[in-house]
Amino acid sequence: MDQIPMHLGVSHFSTPAVAVEGLQEALLQNDTFYGPTEGTMSLRQAVAKRYLEEDGIPLPESQVLITAGAKHAIHLYLQSLLQPQDQVVMLAPYWFAFPDLISLSGGELVSIPANPQEGYALPLEALKAAITPQTKLLILSNPGNPTGKVYTQEELQKVAHLLEEHPNLHVLSDEIYDGLQYETPPFSMLRFEHLRDRISVVNGFSKSFAMSGWRVGYLIAPFEILERATALQLKTISGVSPLTQAAAVQAMEHRQQIWQSFKEDLAPKRQRVQEALAQIPALSYTTPDAGYYFTLDVSACLQEMNSNSLYKTVEEWASGLKNQVGLEVLPATNMGMPGAVRMSFALPDHILESALLRLKAFVI
Amino acid sequence: MDQIPMHLGVSHFSTPAVAVEGLQEALLQNDTFYGPTEGTMSLRQAVAKRYLEEDGIPLPESQVLITAGAKHAIHLYLQSLLQPQDQVVMLAPYWFAFPDLISLSGGELVSIPANPQEGYALPLEALKAAITPQTKLLILSNPGNPTGKVYTQEELQKVAHLLEEHPNLHVLSDEIYDGLQYETPPFSMLRFEHLRDRISVVNGFSKSFAMSGWRVGYLIAPFEILERATALQLKTISGVSPLTQAAAVQAMEHRQQIWQSFKEDLAPKRQRVQEALAQIPALSYTTPDAGYYFTLDVSACLQEMNSNSLYKTVEEWASGLKNQVGLEVLPATNMGMPGAVRMSFALPDHILESALLRLKAFVI
Known part of the structure; x- marks a missing residue:
């Protein structure tokens, strides 16, 4: 069968035609040489513009690192943040690639089940109980993968309070399914501006732009972490193709x-x-x-x-x-x-x- | 000024037109989805065919891993081979990215100067003296970067003898400037078939195909190392864009x-x-x-x-x-x-x- x-x-x-046209334009302009390690200025600006227009967040493009897909952004982030034995809390179910990415960076996964009967609502008490002095990071997927759960602003406010209570705790918000919500748009964790020195976002073009084969993602992170991530990107892959980034710019502009x-x-x-x-x-x-x-x-x-x-x-x-x-x-x-x-x-x-x-x- | x-x-x-046509054909076929982690079968086969036709080496395509550029191939290789404190011998001058790549994987660089007055000839005695029981790897760029030196078959035969004498020693041959020789073509280290369990080659499309902005490279390595490198590629970047690989196939076919x-x-x-x-x-x-x-x-x-x-x-x-x-x-x-x-x-x-x-x- x-x-x-x-x-x-x-x-x-299929990948939207506007994205393909972005690539064609870059080819016409002979944009076939190494690009900047951080990503092209136009894609970093398009990403910053998206967060300004969708979430009202002023974001300097210098805080955006373009990576070889969102998985790569997570890898660079975890390598730049974690020390051996740091604990990383995630709500289960979670994206299946996270455990390997965490252990590759020396972290220890602490998994907190969310209850399907409660629509995978944020299990605040269980989270509170799980956070110890060894907890370096909370990873949240919003919208969730596989759950498709979009956290309410109130739930995310509780996460922000957790950060306020634990001054060494960071959050990585995986927002790669944003744009594909059926009702309320997800509230980006970047909106908590007073916590921006500990809040990072990973996103990309594979899911909500149907560009999985183009391998373009991005990381928005506090400068200190972003600098380390950029240095690691330079050492290991130099940077991402300016051609595929030109396609991503057009996708983002027509999101x-x-x-x-x-x-x-x-x-x-x-x-x-x-x-x-x-x-x-x-x-x-x-x-x-x-x-x-x-x-x-x-x-x-x-x-x-x-x-x-x-x-x-x-x-x-x-x-x-x-x-x-x-x-x-x-x-x-x-x-x-x-x-x-x-x-x-x-x-x-x-x-x-x-x-x-x-x-x-x-x-x- | x-x-x-x-x-x-x-x-x-500029990138050769045939490569751009390869991309256009892939776009027409809607080849915009995730590809295999190992690389597309057509590019792996094109690489294998190159080594058969240029060097007379039968190479199964299963021994080829397509990576996000040659630097990435080196990174995956070193991560898969080295243990902390392993010594890595290189002839100086060497490509400036190697020291960081080696230390990122926990290796210790041992640099052996080659003499410009002797045309950067292989300094066999100095190499012999440098190899200790802690030496895990010898890295050779052939043609050299920055020297442009193409090693003679006799010089490489001496390297092969070193491998025979040191059964734990591996060689990584960086051949990314091959094709751009003015006289005798370089002799690939892969030709020493009896040592293939310890000889690896890194190559790519940035230099001799003018495709630096496409980010396509490859690693040819013993299966055990290649498996680890592939697993690490899956964990960290999923794989390389099938679109840019389609361009690389055409470049390779028209090399x-x-x-x-x-x-x-x-x-x-x-x-x-x-x-x-x-x-x-x-x-x-x-x-x-x-x-x-x-x-x-x-x-x-x-x-x-x-x-x-x-x-x-x-x-x-x-x-x-x-x-x-x-x-x-x-x-x-x-x-x-x-x-x-x-x-x-x-x-x-x-x-x-x-x-x-x-x-x-x-x-x-």
Whole structure:
């Protein structure tokens, strides 16, 4: 049977034409030589302009480092901040790449589960209890990956209070799914200006601009950290291609129309998945506020809760789903949420319909 | 006065049209999504084909990792090979980025000077004396940067013997200026097939394909090292853009005509620089076998040897050159050759002529 890839972290959208035109213009101008390590001035300015226009935050372009994708931005940041044995607190489920990135920089992950029954609301008390003198960093994805949770301003205010109470604590806010929210736009952590010496943001073009193959991301960080990150970028990769950055500039300048068109496609799909899941009571889920994933709790389909089940673990369940009905989803075990899977709905309509039929046939 | 940039590690050539066409074709095919961490199959195959056709080396494409430039390939390699306190032997002068890359991976640089009076010939006895049980790696640039030295097959045979005598010693051969030799093509270290479990090659598209802004390089390494390098690439940058790789494929396929056209431009320029330097006896130099740099020993222009000189150090001399006649060259102090500078001649003819006049006026 053909396989439907609902496990991928990439949408079915092609890169917007305006971005390709940005590249073509750069080629016409022969912009094929090494660029600055920090990134091109035009992309750093476009990023700063975005935060000014969307969030009302005056941000000097000198505080923006362009990186080889958002993962690379996180890597440079963690290498520049962490010392061995520093503790890093994250809310689970989290993006699966974080644990390796943290341990590569010598940090120790402390995972705090957020409750799906409460819509993955910020678990303030658990967070407070987890923060010790060894805690150097809190990583927050907003919108969440895989949860699609958009934190309210009130929740983020609580995070800001945590920073006020713990003067050595930093926050890295991963905002790479911003723009793809269905209702309230996410509130960037950068808005807490009085804490800007300890607040950093990572973002990029792979998700909300459908530019995963262009490898452009960025880091906004306090100057001291940014300088170290820039020095490390210089030592290890020199810098990012000015050609792909020229494409990213145009994407950023046209972000509102790009986000609008993506959401017009994704919103009815999110609705369709909800309707289909409502008919599969064994799978519990939370409707994402943003992005294109559902996180499904499949524990009611495993042997521990269902003695008729053939599957002991979520990995076995996902293998069964793949082998029997050709549907690929991503077990969330390494996202800190055993018993759950991440399922993307960023697929063409007819494929999504087939996927939902297959899921229902497999589970019921 | 206008500044003439002879300090840069980049030529005046634009990226070849065939490479740009490779990118255009990939855009038409919508190849804008994440590619494989290892690199695209077509680029890995094109690299393998190059080594088969140029060097007669059968190389499985699975032994090729595509990286975000050659510097990144070196970084991934050193991170995958070195343990803290491992010694790394290099012949000086060497590429200025190596010391930082080595120390970032915990290695200790042991620098062995090669003698310009002997044309930077391989100093075998000094090398032998430098290799201890702590020596993990010998790094060789062939063609040399900044020297432009192409090692003879006999010299490389001696390196192979060193490996035979020291069963824990590895070699990294930096071959990024290959293709730009004026006479005998460099002999790739990969030809020593019986030592392939300890021989690695780094190469890329920035120099001999004029694609510095595309950020594509590659590492050819023993499988065990390559696996670690690939895992680290996955953790830190996911992979390289399939778009820029598509351009690199076409460049590689058309390498002979590209190299030919670059050398037809560079060879008379090398000749002109030689003629001009012959009239400036205070600057001693060796004519490069490959590439587009002259390494000039300027110590006869410094105070220690010339009491009339205004300049104590090569940095002061280079500043004087820049400020008085608008000529930028690169002091070789951090290339392990104090008293020398690196000077590129990859410039348009009329600019090169002006540069040579300025140099003569300044020195004489």
